[in-house]
Amino acid sequence: MSMMTDRERDEALEAVWVGLELDERDDQAIRGRILAMAGRDLLGGLVGEDLVVVQGDGTVDFTHDGRDRGADIIRRHRLGERLLADVLEAADVETGACEFEHVISADVADAVCTLLGHPAECPHSRPIPPGRCCRSLTRSVESIVTPLNEAEVGEECLVAYIRTDNHRRLHKLMSFGIAPGVSIKIHQRLPSYVLQVEQTQLALEEDIVADIHVRRGHHTSDGRRGRHGEGAAGKGEQGPGRRSPWGLWNRRSRRGRDSTG
């Protein structure tokens, strides 16, 4: 069997989730659902990737990993439905939501969830798996794309875009490797900003840093969260700010943010 695309995998997991939710555990029924959702039979592929198990009697269940990922995609889908139905008042909720689930990240999902007041059910009255934001009852949404100077020291961010009218500045930043999708981090703010851009360390001033717009709170490469203090952005040498013994400046800015969140 050829490789599954990410999109196909998402659709297949969704199909399994809905089946199990309705207590249809039979592998033939699940196969049918997958075929309908993803366009081809991917049950074997899910088993091969250790997301789903088929017991000897033909009943299907998620593995631990598969359940987490299934919950995640279902959550995005149903939040998408709620958003379209409640906020945008769209007529065709389903088609939009199907697209929505693939394009939004976990953080956008949390932001939408918070915006909607942590809904428990989708418009079709099916349960929405709770996310981290629901458990912590977050009440306000933080911007996901902000100027880099608003990020915390040590926080791992992704460059979204550079916004400046200054052609020379744009070009210079790009030649230092600052481009959309590149991971970037603030080491210190004073006496000058020092940034880590992949393997390059750059010193620059605040007005230039403010031109760099970043996506915040994305998953770091080791799977931990880049935000909300639980894992900070820890990767070996460029460890989280609070680990540094002289983190006076780091801690101050951290406290500032934590009180708002």
Place this chain on the structure above:
Amino acid sequence: MVGNANVGKSVTFGFLTGRYTTVSNYPGTTVTVTRGRGRPTSQTLEIVDTPGIGSLLPMSEDELVARDVLLHEAPDVVLHVADAKNVRRTLLILSQLSELGLPVVLQLNLMDEAANAGLDIDVESLSQKLGIPVIATVATEGRGMKELADSLSQAGSVNPIAKYSEEVEALLSQLAAIVEPAFCRMGISPRGAAIMLASGDDALWEWWEEEAGSEAANAFREAVRRLEAGSTLGLGEQLHSARQKAVADMVRETVTHQPPNVGVRRVAAGRLLTHPFWGLLSFIGVLFLMYLFVGYLGAQILVDFLETTLFGSWINPAVAHALKAVVPVDLLNRLIVGEYGLLTMGLTYAIAIVLPIVGTFFLAFGFLEDSGYIPRLAVMANRIFRWMGLSGKAILPMVLGLGCDTMATLTARTLETRKERVITTLLLALGIPCSAQLGVIFGLVAFASPTAIYFVFGVVALQMVLVGYLAGKILPGEVGDFILEVPPLRMPRMRNLLSKTLMRVEWFLREAVPLFLIGTLAIFILDETGGLQMMIQGARPIVTTALGLPGETTVAFILGFLRRDYGAAGLYDMASAGNLAPYQIVVSAIVMTLFVPCIANFLVIVKERGRWMAAGMVGFIFPFAVIVGAVVNQLLEFTGWYH
């Protein structure tokens, strides 16, 4: 040879040619083109080392120099020297090289650092994708350098990296046809040239418009306008983003990240050095260590041995004795071994006082250069520099000025605006002591008190900030962006440190010793004709009354016109003989530091900034130095410090 700044071009150049050029650990060590011949394999090659670039689109004059070598000298092989830690930035440059159709070999240097950072680069697959030899090296250890030399004959055109949309491609072939006549005979792909012109390369555009005429230029602009009319993005942006995307894809396919295997301590130390508090403390510590090494070991122990023992007890008396016996003419005797004799003053000052001090200074300074400390200093000082109407980038010429103000005045070229260049030139001439002078001042001030060095440089720094602030307010114009790459901290290599120090000592001997002798001759003639006494008398109101110094220091200040370290050596000589009180040492050291630039520096200012500007600067600096000295003298008298 081209590549990003501070990736090891000069080390590689040294390997290929067998010639040593200055190698340091900060971007911008090389600001001009260096040429050399080498026989790394059976063929003799002419090798050209160029200043580091961010991309082939030049942003400052040194980048322009590098780019022009590529465009106008039709190289047989372009050796692209790259930092293996920064494959993305490397491929950005390489994608431009590929479009120009130049034959390239890619040298992925600093492989050891890349491995420590946890980067696993698939060199084989990179070479296959690019269609050129890709050689992994650690140039400082000579690893991979043999293969590099062998691969030079296999250089090939780089496979296209960036893929543009159909519309853009159609436009590019149209533009290529327009620019073809001008670029074809240079061996540059017209398509590549068109891309550079369209990306906003103003310098190239100027050259091309001149070459091709305004009709072609208008046709070019018109074609671009037609494409841009149908899109929300400008052509430059479309080219950029396609390039970025292609590069990002290739990075993803060839580089994998492993957990770093790092000197955590080294990274921590690097960050400590730029910390607002600890960084300042480290700076004071660095100054103190320098003082111990240069001011104590160099200026006291070594000088004491050379001046008092070697020259004072052995050479000078022996020569004096021999001369007296052989040449009975008194005047000739005095010329060689008299009070202002070529041997007893000129050579003794140069070899016995200045040389050990600059020698130890060059060694200590080289250590700082190679460790990567200097750009970290820039991070610390940027705000102060802003205040002085400069961008933080001006710190590099300033710090280089500690090596030699004359050369640093030349590197002011790399600054973006005229305003910055003028202020930097002025401050270099005013307050930045060159290595030789700084070393002698270290030694001189050590006679006063171990803390006096902080007082002296505190006063000098304060004057520079003051003058810089006023100049920043008065001079019209803008100040460029401050974006500076901070290199990793590295343990300096003994071999490089020694080669660099030796090269600089040799340079000192070649440049300075003749001037010392000429200066001595001038003083000798003045003394013989009675002119010196007149000058000392004439300067008495200033030197003795206002500055509170003995009349003999006038001689030192006259020598200071020639070379400031020579003047400082005169003061040193007096101080070591016990003829200057501590407060007099402090005052004279401050005045000598702020004093007029040496002749070589003055000539470079004339060349770079024009006669009137140079005259204006000296006309300001000379009285200013005296006034500051007088004020400090009053202050010391009032407070009783160093009395």
